[in-house]
Amino acid sequence: MVRALSKLGLVFSLFGAIALPLQAAAQEPDFRIGSSVISELKYKPGFTHFDYVNPDAPKGGNLNLSTTGTFDTFNPLLSKGETVTGLTLVFETLMKSADDELLASYGLLAEGLSYPDDISSATFRLRKEAKWADGSPVTPEDVVFSFEKSKELNPLLSNYYGHVVKAEKTGERDVTFTFDEKGNKELPNILGQLQVVPKAWWEANGPDGKPRDITKTTLEPVMGSGPYKIGAFSAGSKISYELRDDYWGKDVNVNVGQNNFKTIAYTYFGDRDVEFEGFRAGNVDFWQENQASRWATGYNFPAVKDGRIKREELPNSLRATGIMQAMVPNMRREIFKDERVREALNYAFDFEEMNRTVFFGAYKRVDSFFFGTELASSGLPEGRELEILQGLKDKVPPEIFTTPYSNPVGGDPQKSRDNLRKAIALLKEAGYSIQGNKMVNTKTGKPLSFEVLLSSPTLERVAVPYTQALRKIGIDARVRTVDPSQYTNRVRSFDYDMIWNVWAETMNPGNEQADYWGSASANQQGSRNYAGIADPAVDALIKMIIFAPSREDQIAAIKAMDRVMLARHYVVPLYYRSDIPIAYWDKFDRPAELPTYSTGFPDVWWSKTAK
Template sequence: MAFVWSKKSLVVAFMALSALTLPVKAQEQTFQIGTSSIGELKYKPGFKRFDYVNPDAPKGGTLNLSTTGTFDTFNPLLSKGELADGSPLVFETLTKSADDELLASYGLLAEGVSYPADFSSATFRLRAEAKWADGQPVTPEDVIFSLDKAKELNPLLSNYYKHVAKAEKTGDRDVTFTFDEKGNKELPNILGQLTILPKHWWEGMGADGKPRDIGKTTLEAPMGSGPYKIAAFTAGSTVRYELRDDYWGKDLNVNVGQNNFRNITYTFFGDRDVEFEAFRAGNVDYRQENQASRWATAYDFPAVKDGRVIREEVPNALRSVGIMQALTPNTRRDQFKDPRVREALNYAFDFEDLNKNLAYNAFKRIDSYFWGTELAASGLPQGRELEILQGMKDQVPPEVFTTPYTNPVAGDPQKLRDNLKTAIGLFKEAGYELKGNRMVNSKTGQPMSFEILLSNSSFERSVMPFANNLKKIGIEARLRTVDASQYTNRVRSFDYDMIWSIWGETMNPGNEQMDYWGSQAATQQGSRNYAGISNPAIDALIKMIIFAPNRDEQVAAIKAMDRVLLANHYVVPLFYSNNSRLAHWDRMAHPAELPEYSIGFPEVWWSKDAK
């Protein structure tokens, strides 16, 4: 989806494009206003606005938001440093997603896109009116600069745009991307999600009188083309964004009824409990609650009871997202290389007890890398999916063909004891034995122990029971919670035994799968192959997904890959909810119907204080 990582980052499409075109001369290329992965685009050329917005939403007021952690850079490109929240308010992409369609996007900086039938290239035509905040036009040179620097400086984006061989100016407002392989249908769309930066600004002189360096972090407020600018900040603590009166795209059809708050301020907290107290006190306007027990027990303060704080549970944002949230062992470490060891760890995780006693039965156990979507594998493979797996039979675990994946079930002392016995048996098969009260490697005598690295203390209450269960079978699992900067640096350099991970999947998985599970990404610091997966069968399946000639073939390959990932036990699946839990003070409002596939926050919300 995309990207520096954001709400719409990495949103990719299968590109079954409708024949909706912009008026062009007969001898020119045919440019389309948007792309859609499922049928025709909902909106036609000349549309006035998205249906889910309030076109009369007032502009004004202040939105106070909170986040945990800190920040030390405004450079949106790099994979180093802690980027300040709110970056998408300043910068823009070539296209913009429609939140009431699955995988559909329309022109933002670009007014259209054109490409040949074999998908060997794609040309974007920039809008003549698109301007940077200093009034200079957005140019093909800016787009080329943004792609080149993204591939050079960010491992995630390097993988994402790996098959884009070059970008070149092919007209006053045209930039053409040439691909190194034909048939990759998603490349035109994910190029539309590329964050575009002003070349002249980044190659100019900074406020300190020295040349800027896009390869370094910076706390100089950057210039963008987006609706907001950074008006003020306190390093690591707060950032205030202010709506630009001179924003070039404020009347654009894809922006009508959006960007309504005059000021948006982010305050950074080091502790989630302190952050919640700031919300209770009214110093923060909006909160998305991710702790089920807090949602069930802590929202009983007066402002909730008298209606000044509104609570909502909505499924919208999760309708098109597959989730894998898991404890992820680092298979680069010797103790996690054997899949039987990794499987044994899952038998020590008692989801049922945790869900009942800590989460008030608010969660469901994840059993797929595409959980919650039609892409999740279930039962035994059949049809084309089975044919694909049979073609690599010697490279995948045999249980892929014989045993549907299921997580162990506990929830009472006897079931947990049985699961722990199974775990001991798996460790024995992998060359371990219990000596006294320690699980040790039979050959080396090395005890089985590892550290679980966490980014926030709120995770400890979910992980501690897992560590206690492991202790019962002689395994020491140490919990270590570190600050945001240290956590980010350690994860980027793969300096951990086990971490808490989450991957979000769109309904059109594609190039990002290389970054998630591909062998090349396993050794590429900064990638999201947190588990260190290096598996030829998975590499082959990723390629099948990316170059699938049609949707049926793509879905079959996705489900086949899901099965192979699960059967190798690369993670200990955790849990998730099908609804987003929102709480906000009544100082703000949103359309009566939120967009089908998004909360629309803060884009389509507005302040009641605005006139």
């Protein structure tokens, strides 16, 4: 699926714990059709489809999409190699999110879920009709296998499911997950997003007569239960997914009006500019723009002028997503362990000048790890947030009680010079001085030198000017852009000085926060704790977020954590915008009203050529 921020395809949707009972009298009364963390579920038992779909959308037509990089595996669980884009079309989860509600999900492979009042476990009941592509039923054994292999083979998922100690079959169609802690409202809903793979298929022999091995990469087309199957492909460069006529779930309420294209194909490009030329030429149907300069000046060509290409700026997907886009210094490196060094790095980034000269004023400076949402901290702490921070007074920076966080402001030569002087002063406090035009550690004599590792040349337009500014104060900062495979491997093993990263936060932060910022993940290869944060205050606040007794307490703990991490200068915040610019060839139709929290593409769109 094409979603702005997914590649686990991997960005997770998290859901909470308010639920409705199943309608069928044959089911136990404590089984629910879905769950929601913030409010009552919008859809009631017996609903036929989501309101934002066209239930009569025609099926057919071809959708040609693009992505950068390469791929060398179809294994959806393994944290090795470059996984192909689009496997969420082939595999399904126990529950499916509703894009017109905040943090709500409904049964997909599972018809319902149940959990005790103390939330010490969760049980999912599979649908009788759920089938794999070969016609065999999806079983509890498949779910248990998928869970166990996810934890075994993927460090990210191992962290995510860290408090789930056991999965077992507890009925003909029931799977029960047992937790090592109570009261975590999020755990049942995290498990609803478990991607389920077929146990029997993976344990059987492949076409070559040899046993398949889920611990290894593979380019054998994998079998799933989803609406599409893998069609033609060329390793590393192109793949096509074909809509299955025999898909078991085509009439399930959460699927009605969706999965409308006959084929969905992805072409891989090594360069984002070349990829855009593919879109201009009509070889790619849909484009999500990530360059403000191109959005402002790069669409002056015939297909746009005569209306064959449409352009829009849609806020939908970001209405429920907090963003932190940042340069991330790796604190496993000695040079970045000192907070003053990290703060100095921020003073060298002149966002205002870059926004004026490069971005055409399209962006805002990120000033929160939950930028753009009600979860972002601001001003000075008060109320419940202040109480929480006072309880951690000996573990948090004292300035958070007296000084609101703010990024340095540049935009003209005088401000830029003043900011660089502040950076030099901070570095001096940290034990550095300028000697012969180089910033040198006064004790060791070593120059302050590091590399900014990038995955795409597109990012160089920001990273290069940033390193040039750093060199003005004697820091030997360099940019190195590598191919996607090398980048992935280096990031997984924390083999970098500084990287560029985007974290996307849902409106219900929970277990994933430990993977992002927790001490336990700091040295666990494959985690998303890219900065190497190991902070007792942050650890305590993560616990408070996960086990918050109320939404008020949760938001207060989130803001407190946000404030602590900003004050510690763990990253150099960059920028973002509040809408998503998209362009597409006029080959599609869509519902008049898109879902509140998603562009709905391509899920609820359809081809004009379909009958």
